[in-house]
Amino acid sequence: MLVMSACYSGGVSAEMRIGFVDTAKLMEAAPQVKAAQSKIESEFAPREKELVDLQREIRTLDERLARDGTVMSESERAKLERNILGKRRDLKRSQEEFRDDLNIRRNEVLAKLQRDVFEAVNAFAKEQKYDLILSQGVVYSSGKIDITDGVLKKLSK
Numbered sequence: 001m002l003v004m005s006a007c008y009s010g011g012v013s014a015e016m017r018i019g020f021v022d023t024a025k026l027m028e029a030a031p032q033v034k035a036a037q038s039k040i041e042s043e044f045a046p047r048e049k050e051l052v053d054l055q056r057e058i059r060t061l062d063e064r065l066a067r068d069g070t071v072m073s074e075s076e077r078a079k080l081e082r083n084i085l086g087k088r089r090d091l092k093r094s095q096e097e098f099r100d101d102l103n104i105r106r107n108e109v110l111a112k113l114q115r116d117v118f119e120a121v122n123a124f125a126k127e128q129k130y131d132l133i134l135s136q137g138v139v140y141s142s143g144k145i146d147i148t149d150g151v152l153k154k155l156s157k
Helices: 023-029 031-068 074-127 148-156
Strands: 002-004 015-020 132-134
Touching (some): 023 074, 023 148, 031 074, 031 148
């Protein structure tokens, strides 16, 4: 959209091309986001499976203790209880490590995606000869100046 701007030096007025981009929409709809999510899921799937297997093993041991605990010798029962307690500790530690590692990885990927979106917006603005691109904090923008779909197309290439 072309808008008459305030006067530049010397009293000469010039047209400015202003656009708006919805970065939240870009961060949801860009193909790079979906690819990154799939990559992270596949990267962490084996560890998640290990956690699920450990939970299943603990549940099986709990069921065995509940079912056979009364007929076990005191030493067998104590050994099984210690085993369950140890596995619960391992599970809790592994879950915390998993969450921490997943959050770190997500933040790394998010930072790269934000850089890619920023670069795509800049490239699009330069190609289309925009003078100003607005983003966050805009209360209203008409569809005439929304360039989000154009940037999405650029990101899709």
